Amino acid sequence: xxxxxxxxxxTTQVRRDIIRMVHKVNSGHxxxxxxxxxxxxxxxxxxxxxxxxxxxxGLGEDVFFLSNGHISPVFYSVLARSGYFxxxxxxxxxxxxxxLQGHPTTHEGLPGIRxxxxxxxQGLSVAIGAAQAKKLNGCGHTVYALTGDGELQEGQNxxxxxxxxxxxxxNLIATVDLNGQQIDGSTDDVMTLGSVKAKFEAFGWxxxxxxxxxxxxxxxxxxxxxxxxxxxxxxxxxxxxxxMGNGIDFMMHTHAWHGKAPNDEQLAEGLRxxxxxxxxx
Amino acid sequence: xxxxxxxxxxxxxSGFGAGLTELGKTNENVVALCADLxxxxxxxxxxxxHPERFFQAGIAEANMIGMAAGLTIxxxxxxxxxxxxxxxxxxxDQIRQSVAYSGKNVKICASHAGxxxxxxxxxxxxxxxxxxxxxxxxxxxxxxxxxxxTKAATIAIADHDGPVYLRFGRPKVANFTPADQKFEIxxxxxxxxxxxxxxxxxxxxxxxxxxxxxxxxxxxxTAEVINIHTIxxxxxxxxxxxxxxxxxxxxxxxxxxxxxxxxxxxxxxxQHNPTPQEFVATNDTFGESGTPAQLMEKxxxxxxAIVKACxxxxxxx
Numbered sequence: 001x002x003x004x005x006x007x008x009x010x011t012t013q014v015r016r017d018i019i020r021m022v023h024k025v026n027s028g029h030x031x032x033x034x035x036x037x038x039x040x041x042x043x044x045x046x047x048x049x050x051x052x053x054x055x056x057x058g059l060g061e062d063v064f065f066l067s068n069g070h071i072s073p074v075f076y077s078v079l080a081r082s083g084y085f086x087x088x089x090x091x092x093x094x095x096x097x098x099x100l101q102g103h104p105t106t107h108e109g110l111p112g113i114r115x116x117x118x119x120x121x122q123g124l125s126v127a128i129g130a131a132q133a134k135k136l137n138g139c140g141h142t143v144y145a146l147t148g149d150g151e152l153q154e155g156q157n158x159x160x161x162x163x164x165x166x167x168x169x170x171n172l173i174a175t176v177d178l179n180g181q182q183i184d185g186s187t188d189d190v191m192t193l194g195s196v197k198a199k200f201e202a203f204g205w206x207x208x209x210x211x212x213x214x215x216x217x218x219x220x221x222x223x224x225x226x227x228x229x230x231x232x233x234x235x236x237x238x239x240x241x242x243x244m245g246n247g248i249d250f251m252m253h254t255h256a257w258h259g260k261a262p263n264d265e266q267l268a269e270g271l272r273x274x275x276x277x278x279x280x281x
Numbered sequence: 282x283x284x285x286x287x288x289x290x291x292x293x294x295s296g297f298g299a300g301l302t303e304l305g306k307t308n309e310n311v312v313a314l315c316a317d318l319x320x321x322x323x324x325x326x327x328x329x330x331h332p333e334r335f336f337q338a339g340i341a342e343a344n345m346i347g348m349a350a351g352l353t354i355x356x357x358x359x360x361x362x363x364x365x366x367x368x369x370x371x372x373x374d375q376i377r378q379s380v381a382y383s384g385k386n387v388k389i390c391a392s393h394a395g396x397x398x399x400x401x402x403x404x405x406x407x408x409x410x411x412x413x414x415x416x417x418x419x420x421x422x423x424x425x426x427x428x429x430x431t432k433a434a435t436i437a438i439a440d441h442d443g444p445v446y447l448r449f450g451r452p453k454v455a456n457f458t459p460a461d462q463k464f465e466i467x468x469x470x471x472x473x474x475x476x477x478x479x480x481x482x483x484x485x486x487x488x489x490x491x492x493x494x495x496x497x498x499x500x501x502x503t504a505e506v507i508n509i510h511t512i513x514x515x516x517x518x519x520x521x522x523x524x525x526x527x528x529x530x531x532x533x534x535x536x537x538x539x540x541x542x543x544x545x546x547x548x549x550x551x552q553h554n555p556t557p558q559e560f561v562a563t564n565d566t567f568g569e570s571g572t573p574a575q576l577m578e579k580x581x582x583x584x585x586a587i588v589k590a591c592x593x594x595x596x597x598x
Contacts, residue, residue, distance in 0.1 A: 032504045057355050065351075116383045119374050125344045126379055129351020129359075132336065135356050136312070156375070159344035166339075227413050 002045045009079060011041045015247045017077035017281065018273050021093040023267040028094060028102070031257035032148065033074035034176060035179045035214070037244040039146070040078040042219045047227070050140060053082055054111035062141045065115060065132060067123020068148035068177065069103040070259070075112075076100050080281070084093045084112035087281040119216040121154025123147060124174060128164050129174040145174045150182030153191055164205030164235040166181035169271075173226045174237045178213070179244040181255035196239055206236045248273055282498050283473050285491055287595045291428035294392040294483075298323025299428075300435025301360060301390075305331050308358065314349055315362045316342045321451075322362035322392050331462055332368035346540075349387045350379040355369060355518050358439055359387050363446055364392035369414055374556075380444050381417040381526055388438050389414075393451045394424075395535035396563070396580055397573040405541020406568035414446040420555040421466060422513040424448040424534070428456040428489035432512060433464035441466055448484065450535075452540045452573045456487040469516035471523075475503035478591045479523040479530040483509045486582060488531035493587035507509040512542050517549045524550065527593040529557045533587050535577075538562035544595065554577040559590040 002010075014037045022028035044050070048062040066075050073093065080087040092098035099110040103118030115126045126252070127145035134141060147157065164172060176196060184190050193199075200207045205231050210222035219240070226236045244258070245251030248270040251262075262270055304311045306325045313327050314336040327334040328565045336352075338345035342363055349359035361368065368391035369376070380387045383427050389412065398406045415422045421443060425431040431449045438445045458470075472487070473494050482490035487508045494504040505523050509516065530550070532543035543560040550556045563580050 028282065063354070072337060115350060115385075116378050119378045122343075122347050122375055122379050124376075125347020126351035126354075128344075129348035130354045131351070132348065133352045133355030133357050139355070156343040156347065159339075159341035160347065163338065163341065163344055163348070167336075267345065 004216050006171065007041050007045055010045060011037050011216070012075045012274045013276070013278040014041060014074060014081065015147055016271055017090055018073040019262055019267055020268045020280065021073050021076070021090055021095045021273050025094040026261045028071065028073055028261060029070040029259050030183070030261065031244040031251060031255065032068065032071040032177065032179065034246050034251060035244045036074050036146070036177055036207045037230055037247065038070055038216050039175065039219055039240060039242070040074050040212050042143060042216055042223065043144060044078050046220060048144065056114060057126050057137050058114065060064065060141065062144060063114060064144040065102060065123045065127040065130065066117055068120060068146065068151050069117030071260045072102065072104050075104055079112035081278070085110060092281045099213045120148070120151045121156040124160040127172060127174065128160055131169050134171055142227065145172065147174065147176055148179045149176055149180065149189050149193060149196065150190065152176065152193055152196065160191060161200065161205065168233050169235050170231050170233050171236045173230055175240050176234065176237060177242055178239050178281045179242045181244045181258065183255065185255055200237050203247050204234060206234045209239045209240060210239050212247045213240035282494065282503065284495070285472065287455035287457050289456055290453040291456045292450060292451060292453050293425055293431040294321070295323050296425070296428035296431030297390055297435050297447070297449055298326060300432040302326040302330065303434055304439050305334070310356055310358045311319050311360065312336065312352055312357045313360045313362065314345050316340055316345050316367065318363050321364070322390070324362050336587045341374055341473050342367045342372045343375050346375040347379050350383060350385040352386060353385045360390050361387065362390050362392070364405060365391035365410045366405055369410040370407060373413060377417060381420050384419065385444060388445045388446045388447060390435070392449055394448045395450060395485070396582065397452045398578040399452065399536065399573045399576065400570050402570040403567040408563050409540060410448060410566065411512055411534070411536045411542065414490055418463070419443060420513065421445045421511070423466065423511050424484040425510050426484055426492065426508055427458050429458045429462065429465065431461045433462060434510065437464035437466060449515055450485055454485055461502045467514045467516055467530055467568065469513045469519035470508040470510070472506040472508055473504060474524055475505035477502045478504050478595055479527045480504050480506045480533060480587060480591065481509050481520060481530060481542070481546055482506065482533040483512060485535050489584040490587055491590065492578065496584065496588050502591065503538065509542060512545055515542035515545050515549060518580055520546055520549055521553055524531060524554060524556045527598050529559060531559045531587060531590045531594055533561035535582055536562055537565060539565055557594050559594040561590050562585050
């Protein structure tokens with residue numbers, strides 16, 4: 001078990017990884033990645049029961065599916081720093097012949113990735129399937145999934161949400177990154193989601209809310225409570241209220257950095273705000 | 282010429298159901314998913330035998346395809362069942378990203394393909410699905426011709442590691458392939474020997490091609506009928522060997538001529554041995570309501586149409 005201080009140090013390093021990766025190739029999605037850094041770090045370093053190494057079937061361990069694949073920088077950074085592949089490989093993000101494609105894929109065989117994502121709305125369905133496979137295999141471990149909030153505009157999510165409740169897929173802990181932003185503006189401006197909590201509850205899910213979604217203690221508490229409530233007949237969702245661009249002041253509270261890379265000066269300022277902790281790749 | 286006997290007309294979808302039932306008994310990793318069409322897809326018996334391995338997805342095909350992709354993670358071999366229209370066009374992006382690009386071992390089993398769905402009309406009669414599916418990298422595309430072959434193919438694809446699109450249909454059609462014939466993916470079957478014209482047919486059009494060959498034989502024309510049950514990967518050698526002898530070819534399919542078997546055959550021929558070819562296929566059109574026989578006549582997809590196409594292509598030699 002990592003201490004909160006250790007997780008915070010890793011989060012700072014992950015932030016550096018994110019903006020350095022995106023800056024190098026002048027493309028990618030830093031905003032949502034930064035907003036979920038604490039979540040990924042806590043999930044992979046403190047919550048998930050993971051085996052050494054990687055195999056696709058993931059039997060005898062918890063598995064995770066990222067549905068909003070555009071936040072690949074945070075996913076790649078945390079996978080590398082959790083031992084799935086060398087951190088030096090973060091240097092190849094979005095480059096030709098890289099295993100670190102713009103959006104996560106299984107196609108290039110990157111350890112830690114179990115499905116391609118990027119075209120939105122598909123991850124929850126895959127996670128439900130994997131959860132059903134775990135039950136058939138008598139594997140008592142948990143399936144985790146992350147979706148964006150804007151992504152909930154995709155109808156397939158609601159097919160999946162209805163299915164999971166109707167079929168008691170209770171070994172599934174989904175998280176929605178409620179940052180209130182999407183490409184064209186705030187989710188309220190683009191197409192308001194209304195009460196996500198009421199919607200999930202109406203569909204029959206157990207809903208937990210984490211108000212401070214960039215606070216490691218709060219995330220830990222939320223995920224721990226979710227684990228306690230899992231395997232009781234209902235799927236569990238955590239509504240994680242995050243700040244897009246968290247940890248770099250000029251990127252926070254705006255959709256402007258959804259899919260935009262920092263320039264040299266902005267990178268330097270971002271790095272200055274997040275001093276090196278575990279060593280840059 | 283070699284002739285084939287209809288041992289009793291049956292629907293190809295029942296062949297799928299029978300194959301799935303057998304797989305349920307022989308392969309514990311096989312699971313099945315259906316989007317509210319259990320009876321139409323003949324999945325009742327699998328469901329009754331293995332309720333724990335059967336997933337009723339409801340009328341939610343996108344989620345069904347995604348769940349199937351997820352079930353492979355953990356070693357399951359999912360067979361999804363719904364109509365061909367809802368198995369492909371409705372869920373194309375889900376198949377593309379979650380199944381094909383992700384390299385998942387999902388078997389997409391599609392009934393009621395083509396015009397022979399009949400009276401329900403064009404909303405349900407997909408004639409574009411072969412094209413949609415063959416364009417996906419890594420996807421195997423199979424269109425079986427009768428009950429026995431559909432049953433054999435269903436069993437065979439469970440042993441193939443990778444995504445498969447298996448296309449079959451609704452109506453009762455001649456059942457003429459041997460019940461014990463093993464299904465080999467990508468291996469065309471020579472049904473008749475001939476030297477005047479090659480007929481390459483898939484799905485329901487294979488029996489029509491055999492009927493056409495009989496008519497042609499009465500006219501002194503010998504036709505080499507090849508059953509191309511696998512459209513991708515295509516058995517190019519079987520086609521090239523045959524046209525080396527006959528010097529002309531007719532392709533026959535219950536599908537649009539754009540994107541179908543005929544175009545795959547034309548690509549092979551144009552690269553290796555340019556050969557006169559005629560297409561028995563729909564001509565860039567939607568279907569409509571009617572009985573299967575009426576529709577196949579109106580849209581030129583029966584033995585008569587194949588005979589005419591053969592005479593036309595022979596004249597072009």
